Amino acid sequence: MREVRKEIRPNRAVFEPGERGGLRRSLVRAGWIATGAAAALVFPAAAWAGDDQNALHPASKQEHSISVLWWVMLAGCSIGFCVVATLLLLGWVRRNRDSLPFGGGDRAGTAIVVGLGVFVPIVVLSSLFVWSDLFLIRTTEAPAANSTRMSIQVIGHDWWWEVRYPGGRAVTANEIHIPVRTRVDVAGTTADVIHSFWVPELNRKADLIPGRVNHLLLDADRPGEYRGQCAEFCGQQHAHMAMYVFADPPDVFRRWLANEERPARQPATAQAREGQHLFLSLPCSGCHMIRGTSADGTIGPDLTHLATRKTLAALTLPNHPPDLARWIEDPQRYKPGSKMPGFSLTSRERDALVAYLEGLK
Numbered sequence: 152m153r154e155v156r157k158e159i160r161p162n163r164a165v166f167e168p169g170e171r172g173g174l175r176r177s178l179v180r181a182g183w184i185a186t187g188a189a190a191a192l193v194f195p196a197a198a199w200a201g202d203d204q205n206a207l208h209p210a211s212k213q214e215h216s217i218s219v220l221w222w223v224m225l226a227g228c229s230i231g232f233c234v235v236a237t238l239l240l241l242g243w244v245r246r247n248r249d250s251l252p253f254g255g256g257d258r259a260g261t262a263i264v265v266g267l268g269v270f271v272p273i274v275v276l277s278s279l280f281v282w283s284d285l286f287l288i289r290t291t292e293a294p295a296a297n298s299t300r301m302s303i304q305v306i307g308h309d310w311w312w313e314v315r316y317p318g319g320r321a322v323t324a325n326e327i328h329i330p331v332r333t334r335v336d337v338a339g340t341t342a343d344v345i346h347s348f349w350v351p352e353l354n355r356k357a358d359l360i361p362g363r364v365n366h367l368l369l370d371a372d373r374p375g376e377y378r379g380q381c382a383e384f385c386g387q388q389h390a391h392m393a394m395y396v397f398a399d400p401p402d403v404f405r406r407w408l409a410n411e412e413r414p415a416r417q418p419a420t421a422q423a424r425e426g427q428h429l430f431l432s433l434p435c436s437g438c439h440m441i442r443g444t445s446a447d448g449t450i451g452p453d454l455t456h457l458a459t460r461k462t463l464a465a466l467t468l469p470n471h472p473p474d475l476a477r478w479i480e481d482p483q484r485y486k487p488g489s490k491m492p493g494f495s496l497t498s499r500e501r502d503a504l505v506a507y508l509e510g511l512k
């Protein structure tokens with residue numbers, strides 16, 4: 152023991168003349184740590200500022216819990232981060248410990264390590280665990296059977312969302328309408344691979360798994376348009392598998408649903424009639440359903456009321472005539488790998504198809 156102490160003393164003596172310089176160096180390092188910490192805090196701030204598809208902009212009780220959890224976790228992790236940074240800092244200024252305000256010495260060092268390094272993390276992490284897992288996250292759980300006013304079915308496909316309403320008559324794709332301030336049970340499954348249904352402003356994610364039905368509660372507390380996204384990698388066009396949830400005032404929703412349940416409108420113009428004839432004679436009708444016609448395909452989205460949608464192909468394109476024309480001619484250009492092939496059509500045929508489809512209100 153003696154031998155060791157003797158060796159340390161000459162070493163400390165070597166550092167003594169440079170003590171002030173050492174402190175300055177340490178302060179510079181502390182400055183860098185503080186800069187790093189500030190940078191780390193900029194990311195959540197940036198996320199908070201964004202408006203579209205933002206998990207920190209809750210529009211439901213469930214998402215409110217999730218965002219509170221997020222902020223508390225951030226606070227908890229920041230405490231942890233500060234503790235580690237402080238310990239690191241103490242390590243750096245250790246050689247100056249005689250000038251530390253609390254005296255220094257090995258005892259004080261041990262107390263700091265045990266206090267900040269063991270005790271604080273145990274308290275912080277266990278309380279976060281108990282509060283989040285045992286209390287808070289329960290609020291986002293799947294609704295109990297028969298506890299909701301309404302139920303819809305969402306079926307994931309590579310790379311679009313099929314949406315069915317109770318009774319099975321109203322079928323749509325990618326744009327889900329729900330009444331606002333109403334508990335809606337989403338029963339989700341998939342027609343092919345695993346997808347994940349996620350509307351960040353409304354609730355947590357629900358995986359859509361082959362052969363299983365997973366439930367998720369949607370209960371928007373204000374009307375609006377909430378963007379969602381497939382949150383489980385499902386192949387080439389995973390990034391183009393988005394959706395909207397529209398939370399409508401009850402009367403708007405009722406009107407929308409009543410229209411959606413009706414069979415397709417008859418074409419109103421000669422051009423649209425030609426388009427309908429083309430649609431039913433081309434392969435289109437083998438993949439798409441248009442209720443009220445002989446088109447009864449189920450490979451692609453139901454097009455019965457296509458013109459009531461704002462977007463095409465899971466939010467890949469806006470639903471405007473020029474974009475619809477481009478999509479019909481060359482879907483592979485917008486969604487390479489999609490099950491819809493391109494068609495070589497004359498411009499007359501293409502325009503007729505567009506006229507027919509844009510009349511499907």
Ligand SMILES: [Cu+2]
Nearest residue numbers: 381383385389
């Ligand atoms: Cu996906």
